[in-house]
Amino acid sequence: MAKIIDRKEKRVRILMAALKVFAEKGISSATIREIAEEANIGKGTIYEYFKSKDDIIFSAFSFFIEESKISISRIKSLTDSPEEKLKKALLFFREIVKEEGMQTFEIMFDFWAMGIKEKKYRSDFYKYLKDFYSGYRNVFANIIREGQVKGVFKEDISPENAGAMIIGMLDGLMVQWILDGKNVNYGIIVKTMGEIIISGLKEE
Amino acid sequence: MAKIIDRKEKRVRILMAALKVFAEKGISSATIREIAEEANIGKGTIYEYFKSKDDIIFSAFSFFIEESKISISRIKSLTDSPEEKLKKALLFFREIVKEEGMQTFEIMFDFWAMGIKEKKYRSDFYKYLKDFYSGYRNVFANIIREGQVKGVFKEDISPENAGAMIIGMLDGLMVQWILDGKNVNYGIIVKTMGEIIISGLKEE
Amino acid sequence: MAKIIDRKEKRVRILMAALKVFAEKGISSATIREIAEEANIGKGTIYEYFKSKDDIIFSAFSFFIEESKISISRIKSLTDSPEEKLKKALLFFREIVKEEGMQTFEIMFDFWAMGIKEKKYRSDFYKYLKDFYSGYRNVFANIIREGQVKGVFKEDISPENAGAMIIGMLDGLMVQWILDGKNVNYGIIVKTMGEIIISGLKEE
Amino acid sequence: MAKIIDRKEKRVRILMAALKVFAEKGISSATIREIAEEANIGKGTIYEYFKSKDDIIFSAFSFFIEESKISISRIKSLTDSPEEKLKKALLFFREIVKEEGMQTFEIMFDFWAMGIKEKKYRSDFYKYLKDFYSGYRNVFANIIREGQVKGVFKEDISPENAGAMIIGMLDGLMVQWILDGKNVNYGIIVKTMGEIIISGLKEE
DNA sequence: GATGAATGAGGTTTCATTCAT
DNA sequence: CATGAATGAAACCTCATTCAT
Numbered sequence: 001m002a003k004i005i006d007r008k009e010k011r012v013r014i015l016m017a018a019l020k021v022f023a024e025k026g027i028s029s030a031t032i033r034e035i036a037e038e039a040n041i042g043k044g045t046i047y048e049y050f051k052s053k054d055d056i057i058f059s060a061f062s063f064f065i066e067e068s069k070i071s072i073s074r075i076k077s078l079t080d081s082p083e084e085k086l087k088k089a090l091l092f093f094r095e096i097v098k099e100e101g102m103q104t105f106e107i108m109f110d111f112w113a114m115g116i117k118e119k120k121y122r123s124d125f126y127k128y129l130k131d132f133y134s135g136y137r138n139v140f141a142n143i144i145r146e147g148q149v150k151g152v153f154k155e156d157i158s159p160e161n162a163g164a165m166i167i168g169m170l171d172g173l174m175v176q177w178i179l180d181g182k183n184v185n186y187g188i189i190v191k192t193m194g195e196i197i198i199s200g201l202k203e204e
Numbered sequence: 205m206a207k208i209i210d211r212k213e214k215r216v217r218i219l220m221a222a223l224k225v226f227a228e229k230g231i232s233s234a235t236i237r238e239i240a241e242e243a244n245i246g247k248g249t250i251y252e253y254f255k256s257k258d259d260i261i262f263s264a265f266s267f268f269i270e271e272s273k274i275s276i277s278r279i280k281s282l283t284d285s286p287e288e289k290l291k292k293a294l295l296f297f298r299e300i301v302k303e304e305g306m307q308t309f310e311i312m313f314d315f316w317a318m319g320i321k322e323k324k325y326r327s328d329f330y331k332y333l334k335d336f337y338s339g340y341r342n343v344f345a346n347i348i349r350e351g352q353v354k355g356v357f358k359e360d361i362s363p364e365n366a367g368a369m370i371i372g373m374l375d376g377l378m379v380q381w382i383l384d385g386k387n388v389n390y391g392i393i394v395k396t397m398g399e400i401i402i403s404g405l406k407e408e
Numbered sequence: 409m410a411k412i413i414d415r416k417e418k419r420v421r422i423l424m425a426a427l428k429v430f431a432e433k434g435i436s437s438a439t440i441r442e443i444a445e446e447a448n449i450g451k452g453t454i455y456e457y458f459k460s461k462d463d464i465i466f467s468a469f470s471f472f473i474e475e476s477k478i479s480i481s482r483i484k485s486l487t488d489s490p491e492e493k494l495k496k497a498l499l500f501f502r503e504i505v506k507e508e509g510m511q512t513f514e515i516m517f518d519f520w521a522m523g524i525k526e527k528k529y530r531s532d533f534y535k536y537l538k539d540f541y542s543g544y545r546n547v548f549a550n551i552i553r554e555g556q557v558k559g560v561f562k563e564d565i566s567p568e569n570a571g572a573m574i575i576g577m578l579d580g581l582m583v584q585w586i587l588d589g590k591n592v593n594y595g596i597i598v599k600t601m602g603e604i605i606i607s608g609l610k611e612e
Numbered sequence: 613m614a615k616i617i618d619r620k621e622k623r624v625r626i627l628m629a630a631l632k633v634f635a636e637k638g639i640s641s642a643t644i645r646e647i648a649e650e651a652n653i654g655k656g657t658i659y660e661y662f663k664s665k666d667d668i669i670f671s672a673f674s675f676f677i678e679e680s681k682i683s684i685s686r687i688k689s690l691t692d693s694p695e696e697k698l699k700k701a702l703l704f705f706r707e708i709v710k711e712e713g714m715q716t717f718e719i720m721f722d723f724w725a726m727g728i729k730e731k732k733y734r735s736d737f738y739k740y741l742k743d744f745y746s747g748y749r750n751v752f753a754n755i756i757r758e759g760q761v762k763g764v765f766k767e768d769i770s771p772e773n774a775g776a777m778i779i780g781m782l783d784g785l786m787v788q789w790i791l792d793g794k795n796v797n798y799g800i801i802v803k804t805m806g807e808i809i810i811s812g813l814k815e816e
Numbered sequence: 817g818a819t820g821a822a823t824g825a826g827g828t829t830t831c832a833t834t835c836a837t
Numbered sequence: 838c839a840t841g842a843a844t845g846a847a848a849c850c851t852c853a854t855t856c857a858t
Contacts, residue, residue: 026317028232032832042840044834053832109317112379113230130384137380157400161393164380165373165400168393172372172379175316176341180334189365189372196361196369200404209821236849246823251850415842434725436640440828450844452830461828514725520787521638521721538792545788565808569801572788573781573808576801580780580787583724584749588742597773597780604769604777608812644853654819656856665853 011049011059014039018060023103027057027110058124061111065128071096075139082147083198089143090194093170094187102178137163144201153201162201169193215253215263218243222264227307231261231314262325265315269332275300279343286351287402293347294398297374298391306382341367348405357405366405373397419457419467422447426468431511435465435518466529469519473536479504483547490555491606497551498602501578502595510586545571552609561609570609577601623661623671626651630672635715639669639722670736673723677740683708687751694759695810701755702806705782706799714790749775756813765813774813781805 017039021030032053036043050056075089097105114125141163147153170190177186221243225234236257240247254260279296282289301309316333318325345367351357374394381390425447429438440461444451458464483497505513520537522529549571555561578598585594629651633642644665648655662668687701709717726737753775759765782802789798 044840113313113317126383133380161396164388164393165397168376168380169369169373172376175375176337176368176372179330184368189368192365193369196404197400200400248823452844517721517725521725534791541788569804572796572801573805576784576788577777577781580784583783584745584776584780587738592776597776600769600773601777604809604812608808656819
């Protein structure tokens with residue numbers, strides 16, 4: 001049994017090393033040697049745990065997505081009013097950005113690019129990414145739906161579309177923030193965004 | 205007399221071939237041979253027009269950005285009321301997406317990833333991308349500022365931040381649309397988004 | 409456990425293969441593939457031991473020089489009279505030439521040419537070559553100085569200059585011998601040379 | 613007729629450009645483009661005058677040798693006593709070195725290396741180089757022979773060998789002077805050398 | 817005759833993967 | 838199991854040579 005745990009631990013160690021190197025060098029520029037060094041193991045050992053570099057890429061990607069899902073549950077457990085919940089959920093994203101720093105999100109770019117380009121990954125990546133985004137979309141869609149049920153948000157808005165919009169906005173802002181942190185203040189804009197959206201959603 | 209050749213035209217031809225291959229394979233997976241084949245020229249000829257693959261990448265990128273700038277002027281020339289202008293500008297983006305198809309936007313992912321990862325490009329990429337985004341941000345910021353001056357939009361909102369938010373949203377939605385076109389209808393969401401935002405921006 | 413390999417030994421094996429190929433084809437015409445084949449290893453293996461072709465060139469050069477230095481000590485340990493020592497030292501060069509054959513010296517040409525041409529190597533090559541020549545110069549300079557102290561050689565001659573002259577002569581003769589072995593008999597000329605020089609050096 | 617002279621002039625222009633580039637970059641690193649630029653003509657034009665790069669190399673080499681032969685006649689025309697002639701001939705070499713500078717001699721290294729390595733040139737190069745050296749050898753051999761006839765130089769020395777020795781010395785010293793100009797003063801050593809040799813040659 | 821655009825053979829170098837220890 | 842030495846396919850890039858103008 002101990003052995004099996006060891007194996008799992010080492011697999012995770014390699015995946016985390018891979019994610020770090022991917023973030024630093026980009027997925028296709030990252031080398032097995034660099035990943036092995038980062039994980040403090042021999043180059044050959046990697047192949048005891050993964051079939052190929054492709055296998056590492058995809059495993060690292062799903063590991064990354066899986067890790068992110070944990071965050072969602074934290075938002076779901078909120079118990080405030082829909083309006084307050086929406087504000088807190090947005091605030092929550094600000095915190096993630098602060099905590100995780102840019103690196104975590106920078107990897108995402110590469111996975112996107114990878115998922116889009118490489119035909120061999122495409123379907124698998126898409127499945128994961130779709131789940132990833134739809135998970136977050138639903139968080140917001142549910143809050144809005146709750147608000148509509150409680151009569152505080154307009155009835156004629158599709159909760160799913162509004163969710164997509166909010167996630168898109170958070171996502172898109174990140175890009176601008178990464179590229180131009182001086183002129184784009186993520187925290188403040190998310191706050192402004194919260195005000196505009198809530199104001200736009202509220203039943204008059 | 206030597207062969208008379210429009211060097212500029214051929215340069216552009218190579219860049220367009222490069223962009224196509226980049227879109228298909230990803231920047232770092234694309235090979236010089238593939239670009240040459242796409243451009244219907246010999247491998248060596250590429251090097252008569254560009255110093256290195258890096259040179260091609262950066263040249264293709266700035267060519268791509270430069271092409272995009274043309275679109276901005278089309279929005280700027282609108283002469284409606286701020287509210288109407290905002291709606292039309294958003295609609296305009298829907299059209300671009302329809303016209304250009306995903307490919308054009310897919311390349312952007314890679315350039316982002318490239319600009320973020322490769323230290324050697326970073327500063328140059330950032331300069332271009334910053335200009336690119338701030339250009340679009342300003343288009344919306346100006347519309348909102350005009351609305352504030354005319355008293356139709358709330359005074360307490362930063363036009364720049366609102367601009368960043370709108371661009372971010374359009375950008376972020378694109379990602380979801382590309383990944384999950386079935387569940388994310390770009391056109392409809394942009395329309396919903398327009399309604400929410402305008403409603404949220406309007407002076408009560 | 410990994411394969412146990414004497415990395416140093418293999419490095420030397422590659423350097424010797426490189427020197428052989430350099431001698432046959434010339435330094436800049438020699439290819440990595442040829443060196444690998446000569447060393448009976450894969451092309452890629454070379455790069456496990458050397459950073460680049462430049463690295464091989466310079467390492468081979470310093471290896472070559474280092475090997476040559478061993479010869480000097482053999483001359484230094486002679487214990488005859490200055491006149492006899494001079495004769496024996498010259499004879500010793502004849503022997504080296506016979507033993508080593510032309511090849512060893514032919515390589516030297518290329519290293520010279522290399523050191524002179526390639527700016528990147530220049531300073532390092534020069535340092536080594538200077539040491540190499542000044543080592544040999546000093547061998548003869550010391551013999552002559554000893555002769556002056558013992559009163560058998562003229563006082564008004566600079567031992568360093570005479571050393572340079574003798575080494576130059578041996579060197580220059582080699583060139584002619586290599587090019588025109590039929591008309592230039594290295595052994596006999598060195599003997600003649602010894603007589604003329606000793607006769608010219610001796611106190612009347 | 614004018615046309616033919618033009619062709620010859622251009623050929624020489626190309627050869628001189630080639631020699632300059634060879635001296636700067638080394639023969640096998642020199643490119644046709646560089647030679648064409650140095651000669652201020654188009655790259656393609658070179659091939660109107662020479663079949664290949666090899667053709668240029670060999671033509672440049674024989675042009676170089678031919679040019680050098682002119683110097684020999686200047687020494688031959690001296691009309692002093694053998695001893696004085698020998699001194700003057702050595703002085704003459706010092707002057708050449710000063711005039712021509714290192715560059716001219718640096719090329720020689722490469723031609724040697726080339727002639728030795730490249731089997732395809734070998735026999736032709738050798739023929740030329742042999743002539744070149746034997747030409748200079750004979751200059752000195754003749755002076756010494758004259759001295760023997762006149763009874764001022766020892767009878768038991770082979771004039772040819774002594775000539776080879778002197779040329780070798782001048783040649784070999786050049787190498788040391790180029791590599792280590794600070795410690796090896798060409799002019800002074802040649803003077804010392806003259807004294808030693810004349811003293812060694814003279815009938816007691 | 818003169819030119820330089822075009823080319824591909826062949827060079828150097830990288831790196832995922834294998835495999836003996 | 839773990840390792841890293843070994844490898845060759847394939848990448849980038851150079852450059853002698855050809856050829857249309």
